[in-house]
Amino acid sequence: xxxxxxxxxxxxxxxxxxxxxxxxxxxxxxxxxxxxxxxxxxxxxxxxxxxxxxxxxxxxxxxxxxxxxxxxxxxxxxxxxxxxxxxxxxxxxxxxxxxxxxxxxxxxxxxxxxxxxxxxxxxxxxxxxxxxxxxxxxxxxxxxxxxxxxxxxxxxxxxxxxxxxxxxxxxxxxxxxxxxxxxxxxxxxxxxxxxxxxxxxxxxxxxxxxxxxxxxxxxxxxxxxxxxxxxxxxxxxxxxxxxxxxxxxxxxxxxxxxxxxxxxxxxxxxxxxxxxxxxxxxxxxxxxxxxxxxxxxxxxxxxxxxxxxxxxxxxxxxxxxxxxxxxxxxxxxxxxxxxxxxxxxxxxxxxxxxxxxxxxxxxxxxxxxxxxxxxxxxxxxxxxxxxxxxxxxxxxxxxxxx
Amino acid sequence: xxxxxxxxxxxxxxxxxxxxxxxxxxxxxxxxxxxxxxxxxxxxxxxxxxxxxxxxxxxxxxxxxxxxxxxxxxxxxxxxxxxxxxxxxxxxxxxxxxxxxxxxxxxxxxxxxxxxxxxxxxxxxxxxxxxxxxxxxxxxxxxxxxxxxxxxxxxxxxxxxxxxxxxxxxxxxxxxxxxxxxxxxxxxxxxxxxxxxxxxxxxxxxxxxxxxxxxxxxxxxxxxxxxxxxxxxxxxxxxxxxxxxxxxxxxxxxxxxxxxxxxxxxxxxxxxxxxxxxxxxxxxxxxxxxxxxxxxxxxxxxxxxxxxxxxxxxxxxxxxxxxxxxxxxxxxxxxxxxxxxxxxxxxxxxxxxxxxxxxxxxxxxxxxxxxxxxxxxxxxxxxxxxxxxxxxxxxxxxxxxxxxxxxxxxxxxxxxxxxxxxxxxxxxxxxxxxxxxxxxxxxxxxxxxxxxxxxxxxxxx
Numbered sequence: 001x002x003x004x005x006x007x008x009x010x011x012x013x014x015x016x017x018x019x020x021x022x023x024x025x026x027x028x029x030x031x032x033x034x035x036x037x038x039x040x041x042x043x044x045x046x047x048x049x050x051x052x053x054x055x056x057x058x059x060x061x062x063x064x065x066x067x068x069x070x071x072x073x074x075x076x077x078x079x080x081x082x083x084x085x086x087x088x089x090x091x092x093x094x095x096x097x098x099x100x101x102x103x104x105x106x107x108x109x110x111x112x113x114x115x116x117x118x119x120x121x122x123x124x125x126x127x128x129x130x131x132x133x134x135x136x137x138x139x140x141x142x143x144x145x146x147x148x149x150x151x152x153x154x155x156x157x158x159x160x161x162x163x164x165x166x167x168x169x170x171x172x173x174x175x176x177x178x179x180x181x182x183x184x185x186x187x188x189x190x191x192x193x194x195x196x197x198x199x200x201x202x203x204x205x206x207x208x209x210x211x212x213x214x215x216x217x218x219x220x221x222x223x224x225x226x227x228x229x230x231x232x233x234x235x236x237x238x239x240x241x242x243x244x245x246x247x248x249x250x251x252x253x254x255x256x257x258x259x260x261x262x263x264x265x266x267x268x269x270x271x272x273x274x275x276x277x278x279x280x281x282x283x284x285x286x287x288x289x290x291x292x293x294x295x296x297x298x299x300x301x302x303x304x305x306x307x308x309x310x311x312x313x314x315x316x317x318x319x320x321x322x323x324x325x326x327x328x329x330x331x332x333x334x335x336x337x338x339x340x341x342x343x344x345x346x347x348x349x350x351x352x353x354x355x356x357x358x359x360x361x362x363x364x365x366x367x368x369x370x371x372x373x374x375x376x377x378x379x380x381x382x383x384x385x386x387x388x389x390x391x392x393x394x395x396x397x398x399x400x401x402x
Numbered sequence: 403x404x405x406x407x408x409x410x411x412x413x414x415x416x417x418x419x420x421x422x423x424x425x426x427x428x429x430x431x432x433x434x435x436x437x438x439x440x441x442x443x444x445x446x447x448x449x450x451x452x453x454x455x456x457x458x459x460x461x462x463x464x465x466x467x468x469x470x471x472x473x474x475x476x477x478x479x480x481x482x483x484x485x486x487x488x489x490x491x492x493x494x495x496x497x498x499x500x501x502x503x504x505x506x507x508x509x510x511x512x513x514x515x516x517x518x519x520x521x522x523x524x525x526x527x528x529x530x531x532x533x534x535x536x537x538x539x540x541x542x543x544x545x546x547x548x549x550x551x552x553x554x555x556x557x558x559x560x561x562x563x564x565x566x567x568x569x570x571x572x573x574x575x576x577x578x579x580x581x582x583x584x585x586x587x588x589x590x591x592x593x594x595x596x597x598x599x600x601x602x603x604x605x606x607x608x609x610x611x612x613x614x615x616x617x618x619x620x621x622x623x624x625x626x627x628x629x630x631x632x633x634x635x636x637x638x639x640x641x642x643x644x645x646x647x648x649x650x651x652x653x654x655x656x657x658x659x660x661x662x663x664x665x666x667x668x669x670x671x672x673x674x675x676x677x678x679x680x681x682x683x684x685x686x687x688x689x690x691x692x693x694x695x696x697x698x699x700x701x702x703x704x705x706x707x708x709x710x711x712x713x714x715x716x717x718x719x720x721x722x723x724x725x726x727x728x729x730x731x732x733x734x735x736x737x738x739x740x741x742x743x744x745x746x747x748x749x750x751x752x753x754x755x756x757x758x759x760x761x762x763x764x765x766x767x768x769x770x771x772x773x774x775x776x777x778x779x780x781x782x783x784x785x786x787x788x789x790x791x792x793x794x795x796x797x798x799x800x801x802x803x804x805x806x807x808x809x810x811x812x813x814x815x816x817x818x819x820x821x822x823x824x825x826x827x828x829x830x831x832x833x834x835x836x837x838x839x840x841x842x843x844x845x846x847x848x849x850x851x852x853x854x855x856x857x858x859x860x861x862x863x
Contacts, residue, residue, distance in 0.1 A: 016858065017858075017859060017860070017861045018861050018862045021861050036622050036623060036624060037622070037623035038620060038621045038622055038623070039621050039623060039626065040428065040432075040594075040598070040621060040850060040853055041594075041626075041850045041851070041853040041854040041859060042626040042627075042629065042630045042850070042854065043623065043626065043859075043861070044630075045861045046623040046626075047623040047624065047626060047627040050623055050624075052623060052624045052627050053627075055627055055628045055631055057628050057631040057632050057635065058631060058635065061632075061635050061639075072575075075555060076566040079555060079563040079564075079566060080563075080565075080566050080567070083561070083563065084561065084562070084563040086565065088567070095567055098566065098567035099566060101569075101572040101575070101576065101646065101650055101653075102566060102571070102572055102575045104642075104646060105572075105575040105576050105579040105643075105646065106575065106579075108579055108583060108639050108642070108643045108646075109579045109582060109583065111635070111639050112582065112583045112586050112587075112636055112639050112640075113582075113586070115632045115635045115636055115639070116586045116589075116590055116632060116636070118632070119590075119628045119629060119631070119632035120617070122628050123622075123624075123625045123628055123629070125593075125617045125618055125619065125625075126614075126617035126618050127617070127618035128613065128614070128617075128618045129618070130618060130620055132620055133620065138620075139601035139602070140601075141601075141620065141621045142594070142597045142598040142600070142601045142602075142619075142621055143428065143429060143432050143598060143601065143602065144427070144428035144429040144432065144853075
């Protein structure tokens with residue numbers, strides 16, 4: 001099995017540098033060129049003997065130095081004279097003597113990086129696997145022994161004469177294994193490829209995989225992207241007791257109307273909790289414009305927003321509670337609808353609180369009995385409007401006096 | 403093989419101690435140095451030192467965390483002394499790094515083969531010292547998260563760029579280039595030694611780790627050829643670089659019109675001072691290292707003597723610069739320069755100045771004696787004194803020039819706080835931690851270069 005693999009080359013081991021250099025010279029003189037010596041420290045004579053004299057590291061270093069120099073100077077020129085010129089006492093923007101130190105440092109940096117990485121690249125490193133590592137005892141190549149390998153790719157290997165290797169201490173056949181990328185490197189490359197593939201599948205937010213409302217679809221037989229709820233779908237409900245009303249889109253609970261006319265009663269019993277909830281929602285969503293007392297002098301209005309009508313005017317005192325519910329649901333004039341912020345039950349609660357707010361400014365409207373000896377400040381309270389009719393259905397129960 | 407005690411004995415007059423102790427061949431030298439890393443029995447003192455260093459790093463973290471929470475008000479800086487410990491420590495640490503590059507690059511170019519035993523850990527010392535130095539520009543504003551665009555030219559939407567005519571931005575480029583090049587130099591030197599550790603390690607995990615670090619190095623003669631070229635080129639590049647770094651640091655001061663700073667001889671003065679303190683640091687590290695790990699046959703008296711001589715030479719340049727500083731002050735006949743000289747000798751910080759003269763001028767004169775140069779403990783004590791003196795030098799330059807502003811109404815004093823001291827001591831602990839981790843996990847002496855020095859390594863004709 002092993003012998004069927006191709007042979008990488010012939011490897012000889014030496015225990016001193018002198019024998020290695022002599023053997024290498026002999027092999028070189030015999031016409032071998034594809035060979036390499038392996039030494040535990042830099043041995044200039046060995047490199048000479050196998051015919052390795054010059055290399056391209058200095059050229060690469062020079063290129064790195066030039067790139068660093070040009071890059072460093074260009075950066076400074078562009079920053080100081082073009083993009084961000086700062087006038088210091090009328091001195092020139094292109095003050096080249098001040099640019100020398102950084103240019104020098106950049107040149108040294110470019111040259112050093114080029115020298116190191118150029119050397120590694122020319123040497124083909126990192127290369128974790130190499131056939132010569134299969135040689136028995138090759139671990140001593142990094143310690144105290146010297147190796148010489150004549151590779152089978154050398155055209156001279158076939159006619160290798162025994163005389164060349166006669167002085168070799170030990171002769172090994174170094175089996176050639178196909179030089180292939182080792183598994184670890186392949187895994188890393190695969191992982192890098194996978195990462196870039198994932199990056200390529202990026203989903204931008206402006207390009208979402210969904211149907212825009214009302215857009216047609218080739219997918220469904222009826223060519224509509226909007227779908228009906230599945231038959232038997234059960235809506236989420238507020239309160240099981242009002243199911244019937246909530247399920248009917250024309251119910252009083254959802255429209256505030258009986259037929260075409262606004263109703264003047266709540267669809268559920270008025271309790272202290274409902275009013276408290278209404279007060280709470282009103283303070284959050286309504287008071288910024290309408291003000292905490294409902295006079296339309298909210299903070300936003302004080303900063304210039306359109307003034308809404310006060311609730312304490314005859315028209316609105318007479319308005320049925322369903323009317324308020326309707327405006328909260330659909331908006332009016334400058335007021336947007338609050339359907340998204342307020343649930344139907346909350347809209348009714350706010351409408352109920354509005355009525356309480358109106359009573360707070362006009363107790364007579366709610367049928368309060370003011371003894372005649374109570375001094376009044378507001379004439380309007382003392383003499384209520386004659387057109388006023390008490391909305392008896394909406395009288396707050398049980399001592400709600402905001 | 404001779405005993406350790408015999409190696410430390412001074413040879414007869416006229417005979418220089420060897421660079422490598424006698425009796426080593428390629429195999430034993432390799433095993434001795436790689437043994438520190440590959441041993442199964444980490445020495446107890448290593449744990450003790452690392453534990454102490456970790457504790458001090460905790461203190462550093464505390465000081466820095468408090469700094470970020472409260473701002474630079476916890477330090478002693480104020481007007482007129484707005485530059486305090488941060489710049490003093492920065493210049494001090496950067497200077498310490500310089501000897502590492504000098505040993506690894508300049509002595510390589512001069513073919514001083516004795517440098518081989520100490521270049522690896524001197525380079526590590528450089529990298530770790532520059533890391534400590536780099537910490538101070540990052541934290542000195544108390545707002546390091548803004549440092550990115552304060553320091554580097556980054557294309558941000560604000561459209562703000564650094565001022566390239568300022569030595570402070572030159573500093574950023576010089577120090578970051580210096581760190582990168584030192585790191586490359588160190589890393590390239592480590593590749594063949596990692597290959598050796600890969601081949602010598604018994605455990606599979608260790609073999610895999612060093613195998614990855616060695617990048618498949620197999621000692622090919624063609625590779626060595628390119629490797630040596632790249633190594634020499636790096637040395638050639640690092641030599642002007644190291645001279646430029648402390649020159650640029652000195653320009654931070656020299657470009658300002660402050661008496662005591664505004665002088666043209668600052669760059670050579672700073673470079674000499676940097677190498678002076680750097681060699682002191684090499685000795686502070688080498689003497690305990692060779693004692694703790696019994697490395698007396700690789701770091702011999704020859705190395706200690708040579709470091710001592712280099713300290714004497716650079717120390718003399720520094721002494722000359724101190725004399726010149728005083729002379730320039732007098733020669734200028736500028737009243738502010740004269741006042742600066744007077745302040746040095748008679749001002750509120752004059753005791754700092756006289757301590758500095760003792761540490762950096764008087765005490766190094768003992769290096770004229772061979773006895774001092776050849777006695778490790780004397781060299782160690784002297785190096786500590788010099789190191790303290792070089793720190794004082796930067797303190798004197800920074801604080802004494804700033805505290806006497808041009809108008810007497812603006813005069814002030816500078817007192818450092820405990821947070822200043824905790825940060826300084828903390829960086830020393832951080833440095834020690836990094837250094838001892840390095841000794842434990844990487845070959846602290848360049849093995850392949852030691853091999854090349856051995857007599858067996860030469861090709862006989």
